[in-house]
């Protein structure tokens with residue numbers, strides 16, 4: 120699929136696309152603000168023209184004009200709201216796709232950063248139709264009201280100018296005072312919501328292990344911290360808002376007083392007294408509006424900055440030149456991976472190659488880096504240095520989607536989606552292949568080769584059984600593993616990466632898996648399989664021993680009777696691999 124926004128900043132592109140609507144909304148705001156003057160002019164005319172001349176006909180005419188002006192004002196207001204709504208829909212349409220692609224496609228982002236990115240887009244879209252943007256649109260028109268005040272009398276104009284500058288100053292001070300706290304509170308709220316989701320998911324374990332009290336206490340502490348931050352922020356911005364409200368009301372009344380004083384001195388007409396008060400009020404209103412919705416303005420700014428930062432990462436979703444379907448030549452050179460946020464090496468300078476029709480068993484003690492290595496080989500995790508190549512092309516040069524369809528990856532935790540078993544196995548292929556008998560046949564073929572067909576048929580609705588959002592998806596650990604294996608085998612991949620595929624399989628399942636792997640090897644599939652159990656080693660051509668993130672040994676398959684070079688066969692070579700014995704399999708492997 121083409122991602123036309125992959126290379127530039129998709130939010131800027133989307134905002135650019137919504138610009139026309141925003142420009143019209145700004146123009147409408149101008150007209151609206153001119154029409155807001157209508158009641159003031161009406162009042163001036165009533166006091167200064169109608170009352171002194173007792174001109175009832177003039178009054179009727181003025182009422183008609185005022186009614187029309189207010190009607191047009193309401194229609195413009197409605198049209199402006201619709202324009203902003205359209206702009207937000209446009210933002211969603213243009214930005215959601217590239218951002219979702221990046222969220223799922225970025226190899227370097229943490230889950231928190233991915234979750235924040237989509238939340239930021241929602242925030243940005245929400246602000247487009249909220250009161251904050253209206254206040255921002257109205258603010259530039261305040262000078263018009265001040266100008267009209269000047270027309271009434273320079274003293275009134277000067278007063279309006281002073282009042283609006285003072286309130287603008289307060290608004291800027293408020294922004295400075297709350298900026299940092301707001302950003303921190305927003306970041307904490309994001310973390311907090313993720314922790315809470317996790318606590319809900321793991322509630323079962325917490326109940327069983329008597330951890331409820333403790334988990335609740337920890338949650339309460341975190342919540343209290345967040346509430347405290349938010350309360351402090353609200354108190355600060357609330358204080359500024361209260362001062363602003365007080366000053367605005369005071370200034371509005373003082374304008375009336377100033378007008379009366381000027382009228383007594385016969386410098387202005389009677390009508391101008393009230394007009395001055397209304398105009399000053401109108402000129403100051405946007406400042407108060409902006410302060411009232413400042414939280415949203417800050418949130419929008421933070422959201423935009425957050426999205427920009429996220430989108431500055433390398434774009435893994437950008438289209439690449441189509442390469443032929445891979446045959447399965449895998450090579451790693453100098454691959455190193457660091458633990459996020461520390462300099463601990465999870466993988467260190469890995470050099471390794473595998474060719475089509477070969478099964479390599481990845482072994483090593485717990486935490487040796489087997490899963491990490493498989494994730495790197497699958498392109499799920501980008502190495503910090505070094506290169507992974509498939510059929511000679513670097514992973515970064517492959518079109519990730521096309522390559523992914525030729526790769527079968529089965530992670531340690533099956534990670535199934537809340538969809539039907541068929542949809543899961545087919546990797547949502549119906550979206551691009553369309554459904555139909557051919558797809559069904561491919562799904563059943565994958566399930567049969569994974570030894571999952573019979574198991575799936577025993578599910579309540581067979582292949583159409585819906586997996587739930589719950590962590591286990593409504594299946595047993597072994598069943599999940601079978602479905603995940605079938606998904607890995609879907610589409611007959613040329614490179615198969617399996618992370619402990621037999622961890623939950625029964626004896627029959629394991630025997631079936633070994634038969635499948637042998638058959639796939641015969642068809643020329645490259646297979647890398649990590650395991651803690653010795654049985655799978657019987658089908659392996661080579662064994663790669665990892666320890667502390669580094670390759671300790673690569674050796675040919677141990678044959679019964681020591682033919683492969685490991686004295687004592689597979690079983691004796693495995694126990695040290697589990698990390699307990701003093702004699703390492705590596706030593707044996709080197710022998």
Ligand SMILES: Nc1ncnc2c1ncn2[C@@H]1O[C@H](COP(=O)(O)OP(=O)(O)OP(=O)(O)O)[C@@H](O)[C@H]1O
Pocket residue numbers: 458459465483484485486487488489490491492531
């Ligand atoms: N996201 C992560 N952040 C930090 N450290 C990590 C992360 N994932 C894995 N590790 C660390 O990387 C090391 C290797 O983990 P990995 O899961 O690759 O080991 P493994 O050999 O597959 O272990 P096992 O046999 O228990 O599955 C471990 O020390 C682990 O603590």
